Amino acid sequence: MRTAVAELPDEAFTRPSGCAGWLVRDLVCHLVIDAQDVLITLVTPAETEPTRDAVTYWDVAETPPTGDDPLDALIVRLAAAYEEPRLLKFHLDDVGSAAGRAAELVDPGLRVSTRNEVLTAGDYLCAYVLEWTLHHLDLVAHLPDAAEPPAEGLARSREMLENIAGTAFPASFSDTDALLVGTGRRAPTDAEKAELGELAAKLPLVLG
Secondary structure (H helix, E strand, O other): OHHHHHOOOHHHHHOEOOOOOOEHHHHHHHHHHHHHHHHHHHOOEOOOOOOOOOOOOOOEEOOOOOOOOHHHHHHHHHHHHHOOHHHHHHHHHHHHHHHHHHHHHOOOOOEEEEOOEEEEHHHHHHHHHHHHHHHHHHHHOOOOOOOOOOHHHHHHHHHHHHHHHOOOOOOOOOHHHHHHHHOOOOOOOHHHHHHHHHHHHHOOOEEO
């Protein structure tokens, strides 16, 4: 994902992203904060037993975000303050690469604390596979020439989303379509609704 952002032309940063109310630059700014959160969490050890895992880490909301949340609005103002796309690219590469190194070095069994919950570092990082795969799809939603998420991340994210849903998506759905439809990033076609059957009533799964 850092590579995909680094390769974006400057004009792409003012295009819409797949996140409601956010331009690509806003999404990239959010990714910087995500990377900071990873660094903070991996150095926040916990002594108690885990309360969540990679799947139960996620809460499912009833309605999709609108972009009006105060934190979302702060992201937009912060992103605008960068002014030049190269500064956002630099900051994401700087903090994101540090988060990647920390993820490689951490003991997967280490218990860490975030959002008043306790997880193993391994489960926490697995949850972020889903987070960043979805945001990679958001990044390229209106940028057909941008690099897509890796197949391994798409497949693992689909598996986690199916665990959250409590059932599998139809085999005819690609991993990308399962993630986009499953999280409400794209409305299912009539044919897809028919294939989804009872699962259609549970969608979208708004993760938070």
